[in-house]
Amino acid sequence: MSDYLPFEIQITIIKKLPIRALIQFRSVSKSWKSLIDSSDFIANYHFSNAPLQHHVLVRSFDSEHEKYVSIVDDDDNFPQNKIPLIVPSHVRLQLGKFPDIIGSSQGVLFLWFTPSEFVLWNPTIRKTVPIVVPNLLNNNEFETVVGFGVCPGTSDPKLVKITYISSLQFKPEKCIPLQVELFNLSSGSWRSLSMNVPRKSIEVTWKQVCIDKFIYWLAGDRNLAGNTLQTKYLILSFDMITEEFTEIDLPDNLAYLHNDFLLIYKLWTSLLVLDTEFYEIQEYCVWKMDLGVPNTFAKLFVIKSPFESLLLSTVHDFRITGQPIIEMFINNDDKQHAFYVYEPASQEICDIGITGGYPCLANHTLQHCFCLIYRGVEDQDIVIVLKCKCNAKNTQLTP
Template identity: 40%
Template sequence: MSDYIIPFEVQVEIMTRLPVKSLIQFRSVSKLWKSLIDSSQFTDDYNAYQGRQQCLLIRYKDPHELHKQKYVCIVDDETFPQHKSALNAPISFQQLNNLRLVGSSQGLLCFHGEYPNPDGSFLHSRSEMAVIWNPSLNKSIEIEVPLLYDIHTTILGFGVCPNTCDPMLVKINDIYMPWQVEVFKLNSGIWRIQRCHLPRKLVEFTWSQVAIGRFIYWQTWDKISNIIVSFDMRREKFAEINLPDSLAHEPLETLSISKLRECLVVLHYYKQTEKEVCAVWMMELGIPELFSKLFTINTPGASLKLILGFRKNKEPIIETKTVDHEESATLHVYEPQSECIKDLEIHGECGSILMSSYTESLLFVNHPDGQYIKIKLQLSH
């Protein structure tokens, strides 16, 4: 008689559709299931499944609890926003200064900040750290970021290469002209000084970046017009994308980029009859330089501050200013068709709120939590 009533191949197919929490419990059921769930092939198949649960991660400082940082997960399905749960952020977040979200990819989120070495010392007058976090498993990896001089600006990009499922950091240094590029892949654990050149010599990068498929995109400026620079994680090459004329020559600070259903979008903030609004432009079919305007976000009865991201049904999550308290902000979901907003009942200090969508992932299932990777540099040939 067979050990399993259900054929093993069918069990595997079923497990690719289960939430991460259930799979972690199943690892204790049998050695066979643990071996399966821990395998790189199952992780790849699980990440490739299109029906994985999507969540929204929201971080904010609660003005009523001594400015405590809070991390909340909201399940992005038909019950939205009823299923909220608190998340325990990595311990390293408490030690990072100037913590910012770099981006998200394949269920992982990357944060960046200034961080001391384990012995309490600093590389120069400061040290920089990237923390890649899988909130589904509540596991993180800390990666020391090379810092040549204390005064230079570091721009990071983050993505998971879909061909290899290997998390990757791309670091751009402005101290060189043309800018120097360094690439880190988790599987190698080495920062490589990359012999690849940016499309233009005079480009100003911003921290506005997104990862979509095998590409990392940055919002940039070449002192003449706004352009988007992409990095192909598979080929490790840069390219540029020209924006429509209506966006190319707008002030840099009025633009940012985001993603909507794995499509690149450009957000254009401007005033309309003395009120702040935001136009949403999307790159069609993944074709560079083919952008179309989707809609304009015009919040009735609220003062728009920032577009934080999008739900999977295309609804934007927006931050609005609180009229009677300038230091406080509120999160709403905006419905483009009705132009109505719905309060998500999350209130935080202005400037402290960030949001990122992510899908459940098994990446890091075999990694110890809090793994620390020191700098190792290598010149790429």
């Protein structure tokens, strides 16, 4: 083709190819490899292919097995379209360590196995990247958290490591500045951020979401009143492009709750806050941040258990329709878990057919994303390969 078609036309054709074909075409010629590997092509490729397909990734354990299931999140068939996944070999080697799904961004999942071992996993291109985070502290003196996101301008995965004085040692007059380190997958190295770091009194939790170019954490502003530590909770955001932190105030009815009662989520481009203060009466409140008005939150609805035999445990995520996906205890037995979709208007629930102990769930987008293409280790052992058939009204997954 390169002998007969101008390179500009080749570029137009290549941009319309599915991602698995592009990965193969990188081996055809040096010019194609240079084009496909270029930062501009990687950053803009997914914008030329629509629609994106949203999935709910459910991981559950029973007495013998660990199961991963990806559920296509569409209006017509949810939750019938379930696709069992065989986890990548690098993740499979870590089984038994009960990895946490810390977050997802642009089709990449961020998994945490041990105090220093993390894995980036892109199911679309079947690649994983192990990352060791040095000096991840969790002791009486210091606490460390790690945030994750894929920068929309470059499609480069980024980790944000924040270390702060533990609340057990917190004294305003003796606090040292928070230490912030950044890791970009493209460079493979860590660097310190010295300007515009959060205030000394700020503590940061592992509760986080990534929305567009921002990583959001649930954080707290600590203060000593005599010998009593008081914490006012807020949202801490990090702009992956400008590398600046911003504090977002929560309304007082949320800011002064205990950390255990607050959770954060994303719904499309919106930040949601869940208030579980009224767990005893089985009522959870959902709040939405107004992105157009800083520090403004509106109450969306209240989640209530419709049956006495089902006890609310937690909210794992939200469908693209805005319906929360909740975990409940069956017959009030905390060893029997099941997932349901909750309809706020009718207060009805729909069983999505996933049960088992120690469940974990993440909402993610299966999209044409090249993240990890340079450094990823391709898993040849995956039985079911996720592929997108795009440019159709109803995108389908095929093995």
